[in-house]
Amino acid sequence: MVLSRTELDGLLAFPLTAFAEDLSLNVDAFAEHVEARVAAGAGAVFVACGTGEFSSLSPDEHAVLLRTAREVVAGRVPVWTGAGGGAAAARLGVAAAEEGGADGVLLLPPYLVSGPPGGLVDHVRYAIGGTSVPVIVYHRPPGVFTAAAARALLDIPSVVGLKDGFGDVDLMTRIVTTIRSAGTLRAEDFLFFNGLPTAEVSAQAYAAIGVARYSSAVHCFAPEIAHRFHRALADGDTAVMRALLEGFYLPFAALRDETPGFAVSLVKAAARLRGDKVGPVRPPLGEPSPAQLDRLAEIVDAGFAVLRSMT
Numbered sequence: 001m002v003l004s005r006t007e008l009d010g011l012l013a014f015p016l017t018a019f020a021e022d023l024s025l026n027v028d029a030f031a032e033h034v035e036a037r038v039a040a041g042a043g044a045v046f047v048a049c050g051t052g053e054f055s056s057l058s059p060d061e062h063a064v065l066l067r068t069a070r071e072v073v074a075g076r077v078p079v080w081t082g083a084g085g086g087a088a089a090a091r092l093g094v095a096a097a098e099e100g101g102a103d104g105v106l107l108l109p110p111y112l113v114s115g116p117p118g119g120l121v122d123h124v125r126y127a128i129g130g131t132s133v134p135v136i137v138y139h140r141p142p143g144v145f146t147a148a149a150a151r152a153l154l155d156i157p158s159v160v161g162l163k164d165g166f167g168d169v170d171l172m173t174r175i176v177t178t179i180r181s182a183g184t185l186r187a188e189d190f191l192f193f194n195g196l197p198t199a200e201v202s203a204q205a206y207a208a209i210g211v212a213r214y215s216s217a218v219h220c221f222a223p224e225i226a227h228r229f230h231r232a233l234a235d236g237d238t239a240v241m242r243a244l245l246e247g248f249y250l251p252f253a254a255l256r257d258e259t260p261g262f263a264v265s266l267v268k269a270a271a272r273l274r275g276d277k278v279g280p281v282r283p284p285l286g287e288p289s290p291a292q293l294d295r296l297a298e299i300v301d302a303g304f305a306v307l308r309s310m311t
Contacts, residue, residue, distance in 0.1 A: 007078055007103075008161075008191060010043020011230045013219045014051040016268050017065060019279040025061055027068055029277040033220075034072045036276070040223035042077060045069060049082035049106050050138075050165075050195075051217050051264055056282040059096065066100045083127065084108025084138070090127035097133055104134040106163065109143030117149035125156055132158055138195065139175075140165030147171070147178040154179065154186055161191030164211065167202070173209045180210070197263035198253045200229050204241065207233060217263070218252075221270040225303050228310065240310060248303030255295055261285040266296060273297055 015037050018029035037045055047069045048054050048062050057065070066081045073079050081102045083093025090107065097105045110123055120143055128135055137153060139145050139162050145153075153159045164172050172192075179187050194206040194214035203214055212233070219226040225248060232240035256262045265285050271278050273296065280287060288296060 008044055008213065011041065011219060011223075011227060012044050012046060012193070012213065012215045013037040013040075013042035013223075014046045014049050014215050014217060015069070016220050016264075016271055016276075016278045017048060017052040017057065018277065019282060021279065023280065023282050025064060026277065026279055027064060029279065030065060031068050031072050033271075033276055033278055034069050037219065037223070038073055038076055040219065041227055042219060042223075044078040044080060044103075045073065046080045046082070046106055046215065049080075050108070051215075051220065051267060052082065053264060053282055053285070054082040054084065054108060056285075059092070062093070063096060063100055066097065066102055070101055078103035080104040080106055080136075082106050082108055085111040087123060087126050090123070091129050094127050094131050094133065094135065095129065098131045102133060104136065104160070106136050106138055108138045109140055112142070114142035114144075117146045118152075120145055121149050121152045121156075124153065124159060128156060128158055134158055134160045136161040136163050136191065136193065138163050138165055140195070144171075145175065147174040150175040151178050151182060154182060154184075154190065160189075161193060163193035163195040163215070164206075165195040167196050169202075169205055169209060172206070172211060176210045198249060198256060200226075200233075200249050201245065201253050203229075203233050204238075217267045218249075220267050221274050221276065222300060222303060225307055228307055243306055243310070244303070247306035248299060251299045251302070252296075255292065255299065258292070259286065259288070262288070266292075269293060270296055270300055273300060 015034050018026040020026045048065045069079050081097050083105050084090050192211040194211050196202050199214035216226045229244050256266050265281050269288050
């Protein structure tokens, strides 16, 4: 399958994985959550990835989530899914994604260990194996690529892009420039994504180096805010972006940074505050304290107040 660049345009949503209070999968709630993301205008959904607590899921649970998402979406937008971990687990995950009908795979970094730049490229090649499903490589520890190693990904036909979760803009500038300067149609069509937590905070800086696509965790609980920021970024409307950053995104990011794992836990808590039945997080993630939940509610309310002031 050859993926056209336009198939992953728009705001990319990363649905939460819904759990019951006993931490078992809540498939019905997950289906409702995915439907809400599509109804809210997501350009694609990436299920069972980082925000979807990929690392806590069994292969069987992962298959259920992919199947459910595909049934709910029914072809309206692309459905991508996560794979990763150790070499064997990553290979099985990519194969399962292809067998399950995923439109593509976000390949998360190797588990626990890293290796030389060439070893990372070999890891991607091994994980893909004989599959042809499109793959976006997640560039984040311990799988951080040099510019030369990233360019070598062009030699793996089904790798269609790179998502940055490392946050080194200088390195990403080198990677983007090195790949684009390869001078081929494939290099020109290669996709780049900003995958940092609360990516809107860094979206302007990344857009300036040619990385305009980003994943929005805020779309999980406040798609109205997420879409308004996304439109402002596309339009170069700095006044709107500044107002949303000051009134919502920066306070949210500050609260997120207080506790490890809050890039997921806080998003899930915010979704619950807005009436979504996504349930708790699985360990080792932890839940916000009552005081943090109160602050979170104030931040979300403030974000919608900013939004109302623009209409």
